[in-house]
Amino acid sequence: MKHYKIVVVGSGISSYFFLLGLDRKLYKKTCVLVGNSYPEKIYKQTANTNFLLNNKFGGFALNWLGGFSEFHKKELKFIKNSFCLRLLKTHKLFNEYYNKIYEDYLNLKKPNLNNIKSSKLLRISKNKTLLENTDVLRVKKLKNLKYINSSLKNIEKKKSKIILTLDKKNNFISCDKLILAAGTISTAGIISKMLNLNKVYFKHQLYFLGFVFFPFKSFKFQKFKFSTRSYFDKKGKFKGTLEFNSKFIQEKLFKSSILNNNKFLYYLLNLILNKFIFFNAFVNSKYCDALIIKKKKIFEIKSLIKKETTRKFSILIRSNLKELFNFNFKNIKLLILFKRKIGFDKHYYGIFFNKKNKRLKLNYKSEIEGHRNIFICDQSAINVDTAKFLTYLSIANSFSVGKIISKIH
Numbered sequence: 001m002k003h004y005k006i007v008v009v010g011s012g013i014s015s016y017f018f019l020l021g022l023d024r025k026l027y028k029k030t031c032v033l034v035g036n037s038y039p040e041k042i043y044k045q046t047a048n049t050n051f052l053l054n055n056k057f058g059g060f061a062l063n064w065l066g067g068f069s070e071f072h073k074k075e076l077k078f079i080k081n082s083f084c085l086r087l088l089k090t091h092k093l094f095n096e097y098y099n100k101i102y103e104d105y106l107n108l109k110k111p112n113l114n115n116i117k118s119s120k121l122l123r124i125s126k127n128k129t130l131l132e133n134t135d136v137l138r139v140k141k142l143k144n145l146k147y148i149n150s151s152l153k154n155i156e157k158k159k160s161k162i163i164l165t166l167d168k169k170n171n172f173i174s175c176d177k178l179i180l181a182a183g184t185i186s187t188a189g190i191i192s193k194m195l196n197l198n199k200v201y202f203k204h205q206l207y208f209l210g211f212v213f214f215p216f217k218s219f220k221f222q223k224f225k226f227s228t229r230s231y232f233d234k235k236g237k238f239k240g241t242l243e244f245n246s247k248f249i250q251e252k253l254f255k256s257s258i259l260n261n262n263k264f265l266y267y268l269l270n271l272i273l274n275k276f277i278f279f280n281a282f283v284n285s286k287y288c289d290a291l292i293i294k295k296k297k298i299f300e301i302k303s304l305i306k307k308e309t310t311r312k313f314s315i316l317i318r319s320n321l322k323e324l325f326n327f328n329f330k331n332i333k334l335l336i337l338f339k340r341k342i343g344f345d346k347h348y349y350g351i352f353f354n355k356k357n358k359r360l361k362l363n364y365k366s367e368i369e370g371h372r373n374i375f376i377c378d379q380s381a382i383n384v385d386t387a388k389f390l391t392y393l394s395i396a397n398s399f400s401v402g403k404i405i406s407k408i409h
Contacts, residue, residue: 005029006405007164007175009152009190010182012059014378016139017395018181021402027144031175035182037151037167043185043292045301051204051290051343053185055151058139060183060346066130066137066226067241068392070095071384078353078383082364087382090403091396098392102128113228114219114244119327121320127230127241152182155194155374162373177405181377181398184348185292185301188380191351191360191368192294200292201356202380205387206283206305207345208240208317210337211276217329218274222246231279231324232387238317239387240281245273277325281317282345286385289356290343303342310339349379349390366401377401 005026008015011034022030035055045051054060071091076084118124130137141147150168157163161174180187188200222228225248227241243249253273254266289304318337325332352362361369366381368374377398379390 001163002031002173003161004031004146004173004175006031006177006179007162007173008032008179008181008377010059010180010186010378011035011057011139011147012054012181012183012378013061013064013137013139013391013395014183014398015059015179015181016061017398018179018377018402019142019145021399021406023406024144026406027142031146031148031173033152033166034147034149035151036149039186042189042297043299043301045343046303048341049301049303049343050341051185051301051348052346053183055186057141057147061137061139064346064391067389068094068098068128068130068137069388069390071386071388071393075386076384078350078385080353080362080364083353083362083366086364086400087393087397090400091393094392094396094399098130099128102126102130105130109223111223111228112220114222116229116242116324116328119324121234122231122324123234124229124231124242124324127227129226152190155190157371177373177375179375179377179401179405180380183378184351184380187376187378188292188351189294189299192292192299194371195359197357197359198294200351200360201354202290202292202348203285203350203354203383203385204288204290204343205285205345205347206288206310206313206342207280207340208283208314208337209278209280209340210335211278212321212325212332212336213334214275214277214325214329214331215333216331218271219244219277221270221274224248225251233316233320236284236387237287238281238283238313240279240317243278243280245270245276249273249278279321281321282347282387283313284385284387285347285350287313290348301343305342314339347379347390349394350383351380352376353381353383365404366397375401375405 034057039053150166153167154165162178163174184202222244224246227243229242232239291302293300352360366376379394382394
């Protein structure tokens, strides 16, 4: 049986930042389980849900927009103080580093941004994202590490060793320390089997998107692949981004060969799109609980959001955005809002520090209490009521845990 000092389960952004924080000297004694099973066979959903799973190398980081949000201590009231202080220390360093990259990028581009001001109900800010810089916040394979295209099937502890059963021909490997960084839903499934839990609760953010049309107003074309403006409800109930006609919009809409070969039609469609603002909205996770239920060899994923909650947020978001656009531009001809299936947001987190999961606790090192040497390094470790993007905060935790293990190995 092959033995490693460290085994990392998952190959997404959380796994990557843990490895960046880990001492390079430990790489030759570290293994990464990339995953190769098909999660849709294991995780069953209803017709109303669309919780996405990705077991390929890179995970959700293959197509995420690189957006990051900043958090403060008062927002992290559910998290144990010792854990929170460690997390915020690294988070502050990340803020300084990535904010500088973002500002330098904007200064280099010198964009002509469409002016839009905060209204009585909504506040406008820059939408911080590093999408166009392929060297930042993108998962890459690191040298001197062993990558195995297999998923974790079972965990067993024998004395000081952790025995792992892999789904690839039922191979076994062992390790001294196990890092779970497979994403909230997969991690919930692994822990559910390990601790024999029938139910595991987690949080997410209900997702809406839409557009507004102004027949007498034109906006400047954006030479970006990302939204340059974000907004948030001053009461903290929802948050989103505003997208003008841009490279990103054109990549989505102009794939037709008819448009590529017809310059007049291409020009006309751009004139029309310059009169639109596209937007999305993420509802605060306070209102968006979900549940994973273990049933023999499969798991059922269910949302606990009521139809009335969805309807109320649809009305609230629509009225707040209408107030914002009327305040800035007036002459709104059309405002359309769509609700995507529950789980489409891709922001899943918060199984630890969650009162509904009484047996799931972490110490300040992000180590599962009562299960020494098993660490959590994905968004399941972070519980917060928010409409912000959590990935940035989560990877700060992953990086910090890598530093901790480097000292105690």
